[in-house]
Amino acid sequence: MYSFEFERPTTIDDAVAALSRSGAQVIAGGQTLIPTLKNRLASPDVLVSLGAISELRGISVSSGSVVVGAATTHAEVAHSAAEAFPALSGLANNIGDPAVRNRGTVGGSIANNDPSACYPAAALATGATIITNSRRIAADDFFLGIFETALDEDELITSVEFPIPAAANYQKFEQPASRFALVGAFVSRFDTCVRVAITGAADSGVFRWSEAEKALTASFSPDSLAGLSVEADDMISDVHGSQAYRTNLVAVMTRRAVAAC
Amino acid sequence: MPRDQGIGASSARREDVRFLTGNGRYTDDFNVHGQKYVHFLRSDVAHGRIRSVNTLAAAAMPGVIAVFTGEDLEGIGGLPCGWLVTDRHGEPMNEPGHPVLAVGKVRHVGDPIAAVVADSVAEASDAAEAIEVDIEELPAVINMAAALEGGSLVHDEIGTNLCYDWGFVEDSREAVDAAIAEAEHVTSLELVNNRLVANAMEPRVALGDYNASNDESTLYTTSQNPHVIRLLMGAFVLQIPEHKLRVVAPDVGGGFGSKIFHYAEEAFCTLASRRLRVPVKWTASRSEAFVTDAHGRDHVTKIDLALSKDGKFKAIRTSTLANLGAYLSTFSTSVPTWLHGTLMAGNYTTPLVYVNVRAVFTNTVPVDAYRGAGRPEATFQLERVIDKAARELGIDPVEIRRRNFVQPDQFPYATPVALEYDTGNYPATMDKLVEIADLDGFAARAEESASRGRLRGLGVNCYIEACGIAPSNLVGQLGARAGLYESATVRVNATGSVTVMTGCHSHGQSHETTFPQVVSDMLGIDEGQINVLHGDTANAPMGMGTYGSRSIAVGGSAIVRATEKIVAKAKRIAAHLMEASADDIEFADGVFSVAGTDKSVAWGDVCLTAYVPHNYPLDKLEPGLEETAFYDPANFTFPAGAYACEVEVDTDTGAVEICSFAAADDFGNVINPMIVDGQVHGGIAQGVGQALREHAIYDSNGQLLTGSYMDYAMPRADDLPSLVVDHSCQTPCTHNPLGVKGCGEAGAIGSPPTVVNAVIDALQRGGYDVDHIDMPLSPSRVWEAING
Amino acid sequence: MATVHMVVNGREVSGEVEGRTLLSDFLRNGLKLTGTHIGCDTSQCGACVVHVNGKAIKSCTMFALEASDSTVTTIEGMANEDGSLGIVQQAFQDHHGLQCGFCTPGMVMSAAALLSENLTPGEAEIRDYLEGNICRCTGYQNIVKAIQGAAEELAA
Numbered sequence A: 001m002y003s004f005e006f007e008r009p010t011t012i013d014d015a016v017a018a019l020s021r022s023g024a025q026v027i028a029g030g031q032t033l034i035p036t037l038k039n040r041l042a043s044p045d046v047l048v049s050l051g052a053i054s055e056l057r058g059i060s061v062s063s064g065s066v067v068v069g070a071a072t073t074h075a076e077v078a079h080s081a082a083e084a085f086p087a088l089s090g091l092a093n094n095i096g097d098p099a100v101r102n103r104g105t106v107g108g109s110i111a112n113n114d115p116s117a118c119y120p121a122a123a124l125a126t127g128a129t130i131i132t133n134s135r136r137i138a139a140d141d142f143f144l145g146i147f148e149t150a151l152d153e154d155e156l157i158t159s160v161e162f163p164i165p166a167a168a169n170y171q172k173f174e175q176p177a178s179r180f181a182l183v184g185a186f187v188s189r190f191d192t193c194v195r196v197a198i199t200g201a202a203d204s205g206v207f208r209w210s211e212a213e214k215a216l217t218a219s220f221s222p223d224s225l226a227g228l229s230v231e232a233d234d235m236i237s238d239v240h241g242s243q244a245y246r247t248n249l250v251a252v253m254t255r256r257a258v259a260a261c
Numbered sequence B: 001m002p003r004d005q006g007i008g009a010s011s012a013r014r015e016d017v018r019f020l021t022g023n024g025r026y027t028d029d030f031n032v033h034g035q036k037y038v039h040f041l042r043s044d045v046a047h048g049r050i051r052s053v054n055t056l057a058a059a060a061m062p063g064v065i066a067v068f069t070g071e072d073l074e075g076i077g078g079l080p081c082g083w084l085v086t087d088r089h090g091e092p093m094n095e096p097g098h099p100v101l102a103v104g105k106v107r108h109v110g111d112p113i114a115a116v117v118a119d120s121v122a123e124a125s126d127a128a129e130a131i132e133v134d135i136e137e138l139p140a141v142i143n144m145a146a147a148l149e150g151g152s153l154v155h156d157e158i159g160t161n162l163c164y165d166w167g168f169v170e171d172s173r174e175a176v177d178a179a180i181a182e183a184e185h186v187t188s189l190e191l192v193n194n195r196l197v198a199n200a201m202e203p204r205v206a207l208g209d210y211n212a213s214n215d216e217s218t219l220y221t222t223s224q225n226p227h228v229i230r231l232l233m234g235a236f237v238l239q240i241p242e243h244k245l246r247v248v249a250p251d252v253g254g255g256f257g258s259k260i261f262h263y264a265e266e267a268f269c270t271l272a273s274r275r276l277r278v279p280v281k282w283t284a285s286r287s288e289a290f291v292t293d294a295h296g297r298d299h300v301t302k303i304d305l306a307l308s309k310d311g312k313f314k315a316i317r318t319s320t321l322a323n324l325g326a327y328l329s330t331f332s333t334s335v336p337t338w339l340h341g342t343l344m345a346g347n348y349t350t351p352l353v354y355v356n357v358r359a360v361f362t363n364t365v366p367v368d369a370y371r372g373a374g375r376p377e378a379t380f381q382l383e384r385v386i387d388k389a390a391r392e393l394g395i396d397p398v399e400i401r402r403r404n405f406v407q408p409d410q411f412p413y414a415t416p417v418a419l420e421y422d423t424g425n426y427p428a429t430m431d432k433l434v435e436i437a438d439l440d441g442f443a444a445r446a447e448e449s450a451s452r453g454r455l456r457g458l459g460v461n462c463y464i465e466a467c468g469i470a471p472s473n474l475v476g477q478l479g480a481r482a483g484l485y486e487s488a489t490v491r492v493n494a495t496g497s498v499t500v501m502t503g504c505h506s507h508g509q510s511h512e513t514t515f516p517q518v519v520s521d522m523l524g525i526d527e528g529q530i531n532v533l534h535g536d537t538a539n540a541p542m543g544m545g546t547y548g549s550r551s552i553a554v555g556g557s558a559i560v561r562a563t564e565k566i567v568a569k570a571k572r573i574a575a576h577l578m579e580a581s582a583d584d585i586e587f588a589d590g591v592f593s594v595a596g597t598d599k600s601v602a603w604g605d606v607c608l609t610a611y612v613p614h615n616y617p618l619d620k621l622e623p624g625l626e627e628t629a630f631y632d633p634a635n636f637t638f639p640a641g642a643y644a645c646e647v648e649v650d651t652d653t654g655a656v657e658i659c660s661f662a663a664a665d666d667f668g669n670v671i672n673p674m675i676v677d678g679q680v681h682g683g684i685a686q687g688v689g690q691a692l693r694e695h696a697i698y699d700s701n702g703q704l705l706t707g708s709y710m711d712y713a714m715p716r717a718d719d720l721p722s723l724v725v726d727h728s729c730q731t732p733c734t735h736n737p738l739g740v741k742g743c744g745e746a747g748a749i750g751s752p753p754t755v756v757n758a759v760i761d762a763l764q765r766g767g768y769d770v771d772h773i774d775m776p777l778s779p780s781r782v783w784e785a786i787n788g
Numbered sequence C: 001m002a003t004v005h006m007v008v009n010g011r012e013v014s015g016e017v018e019g020r021t022l023l024s025d026f027l028r029n030g031l032k033l034t035g036t037h038i039g040c041d042t043s044q045c046g047a048c049v050v051h052v053n054g055k056a057i058k059s060c061t062m063f064a065l066e067a068s069d070s071t072v073t074t075i076e077g078m079a080n081e082d083g084s085l086g087i088v089q090q091a092f093q094d095h096h097g098l099q100c101g102f103c104t105p106g107m108v109m110s111a112a113a114l115l116s117e118n119l120t121p122g123e124a125e126i127r128d129y130l131e132g133n134i135c136r137c138t139g140y141q142n143i144v145k146a147i148q149g150a151a152e153e154l155a156a
């Protein structure tokens, strides 16, 4: 690890101020960033910790949505969203392992936009809004490509607002080694539409599977997906699965998510 | 009644309290005052010519004490290979050098180019980044077949990428070919034994500490065999005589073979400490471990099995390419040959066997012994081809094996591949398996799985291994450059407690618990009065260490021999005390008595007399009560067993779930059943890992694609069911005093074919025309096979 | 350099650390509590698990400064006051839940965290909870048994 200065502000404002320093970067749970630093793949001059900012933590549930503070851990989401939004809680509860869930945060996961991460699928499939210190960004406009988001360099996610669907389910097929999503499918049924987001599969990161959405909006049943397939050429091919394999998993996981809704 | 002490008791482990309270002392927990830290700059290309290495800038960085390159180590020996293999034509193998730091060329990703010694780990790594290396990249040789067909040479000086072309038994070659040509049925299979990384949870560490005032070096290292390291490093690499070199392998966090070998970092830290006169420490990161610890397996094999129509095995012929990686690791050459070819008869009476192995250099990390070493490779191909043959001939897989077993009355049984099995009872282990795996209930379980949309399959197989490595005169003839005896010193203390010093090393095997069980039985004293010291060349006699399931069979036997000497001498002391003849002294339950009288003296009195010899036959007997024995086994031991596994396959995703796994092993006599169960559990977990998950994959440029736990799939708790293990079938080894065979590797040897057989069974029951899938049977591979 | 204060195994401690000093470094090198082990550099193996404010975390993936003013428990703090093995530790010995012992500190800390959340975990729940703790020696079987044993003991 290269050396850096470590700041631990207690308010959002102080954090934003600290982030304006040159070479400053946010650290939330550190569950992604610390391994990256260990391998010397990142070299921030200043790390601004969100660990002491209580206003970034916590979950509030209203009739139609769950708002999660950016620095809320996966474990807290798993616990606090269990009643209001079981699919989100279930997703959080299946990220990594208990120790990772006790540190890793929603904001970190969404800001990082790892192509195999789980939360981006939930955000996209629910039409979530990513709220930052300066603006509100629709999930549809937020995820720009793997490890790429609409966030500006010194912008801080403060919370994420997830609309609660009438029914939803997340199916994750684990990559055998890392246990991240080899393919994850998040299906949300709203009164007027269905949204399907797929993570883990595509070269360009998390995406909405619009064909499936259309078919499911017309008739919400696993059978509606029969014959539908994503474009194999857009899929990732690596030691854990070919494009054909991932294409298949997208269909299988989506079908299973629909069946489980 | 289970005993609570001695042989056969599940005594609680002595080592546990320190490990459970955080008081274990692993190598990285050792710190010597004033120590410095080394960071190795490693090659990030697989093959290249070193044009220049400029260390000037690095040497000027803060905290840096010194920077070394290969040129700075001129005059230092290379890392030696411990086994000379002679090829089919009687020629010695090609044996290229293995420098401590690369000279002239780099040959695999991870090859050390330079080493920085600095005040802190961070400063050492910062400085390593400032080293300017100019490497002319050369085409990497990764694929073994391609390596033999010309192209780039890993070692220019030997003019080929072939290390040896080994044939065994060469004289049978034509007879085997003829038998296969004439056979009623021949089943052939091409398969890969996937490359693995041992992944002991403790990464390797080396700490060199030179004391200039007496010119003595101490090396603290994560080793399975400190004496072997002292011998290899002292005699061949650094030219330090034994009395000036102490090697300490304290608590070691698992080895599985990967910590047998003498590694460059050990030699470097010892040398750097001598040159710089400061202690020098290196701790591997896991990422570094992936590209520096010797890998395991990596064979590509074609096997032909000739049978009669009724399933009697007539002949076996195999042809294997074995990957040795870029350099010859310590025991690498013996693994694909003597530890592999000699097991090709399995548990069966096949009369004719011919094994051909071509061992190949490639631009990959060196490959050497990993749990089972050669024997899993043999078992895998044999048991897979038998399974395929059974299907082709329509014979039940259990039945075809039974038809070919060496029968209990045939022992000792000489195989056509040079071994003599002393004892065994293969039908009995198979019967036991049928019972504990409830094979008769399979059909009902398969139906239940089908009702949930899953295909269930059943795999069975047998294994035999040659353990208790090894008779020195025999392995000497086969090319071993060391003896493979074991040593023990039994020191009886003045007040009757006992310290056992063994040349074996425990890195999970529980010697501190089991060895006292043996001695306690022999001396009739409480286990708690006995302790074990190991892992330090300063306190144990020269021994060969722990691997090849040898510790109890060879090391335990040495302890028995030393303890026998203790008893003999103690009887003479007792005879003196009771004024009787030594021949009349009986010893039982810690009491010496004169036969036919009521005279007796207690153990403690004899011990005290030995050390306070006021009333002592000094004219006939030395004082003291301490004996050393070196035990060289007469033969290998032959643990064997039968395994069964049931799997469910999700054909939508290719995911395989292990539903049940049962193992019926014959380990001969068992010292501590609880510990033996644990060894089998761990072995099976590794074997299941090999079968379903683990794979060290190189791309064509020689980059390791699965170089961390993000991509190298380690078995986790939720990948495994509760295993059913049984070792009640016991045919005691006939040639060692404990009748033990060893149990450390069995699980890893017996389980991979079991799992693969089960998956193939499931797919065939589901109507898929799939007769083999190469390991690991990952979800994607299974899915590709059924949609192929 | 900054000063960090925390309560470790019931004892107030403080020390000078850099921003990049990991909690595991501080424990092992600063406090000489070498029971916490390092088995990987990608946050997967769990050999380094300790409790911070009662929650299991990977100490190799948390900066020491993030734990300032926290209560930390390591494997060295798990024994009873008289030095005898605590219930979870004792169960690991009774059920032979360890071999080389390297993963053991993390396993015990994870097991204790599980049992503090759930006193009656089933086998599947235990195996699932141990997802982030890799053991190469035991095949996990006796670790699972040990945790079941400890649960029974705690319930009694």
Ligand SMILES: Cc1cc2nc3c(=O)[nH]c(=O)nc-3n(C[C@H](O)[C@H](O)[C@H](O)COP(=O)(O)OP(=O)(O)OC[C@H]3O[C@@H](n4cnc5c(N)ncnc54)[C@H](O)[C@@H]3O)c2cc1C
Binding pocket: A025, A026, A027, A028, A029, A030, A031, A032, A033, A034, A050, A070, A071, A094, A095, A096, A097, A100, A103, A104, A105, A106, A107, A108, A109, A110, A111, A112, A114, A116, A117, A118, A119, A151, A155, A156, A157, A158, A178, A179, A180, A181, C042, C043, C044, C132
């Ligand atoms: C063993 C292991 C297993 C895992 N398994 C999974 C899995 O199955 N599924 C899954 O989805 N993830 C998984 N993860 C990743 C985990 O969920 C991480 O916690 C998460 O991706 C990052 O969150 P963090 O809070 O740790 O972020 P950090 O590591 O602190 O930061 C990650 C990135 O986000 C930035 N960032 C953090 N917070 C903010 C913010 N509020 N505003 C702007 N930028 C911010 C940081 O600057 C950094 O670039 C796993 C991680 C580990 C170690």
Ligand code: FES
Binding pocket: C037, C038, C039, C040, C041, C042, C043, C044, C045, C046, C047, C048, C049, C058, C059, C060, C061
């Ligand atoms: S050392 Fe912390 S997870 Fe491996």
Ligand code: FES
Binding pocket: B201, B253, B254, B508, C097, C098, C099, C100, C101, C102, C103, C104, C134, C135, C136, C137, C138
């Ligand atoms: S006991 Fe050795 S890694 Fe778990």
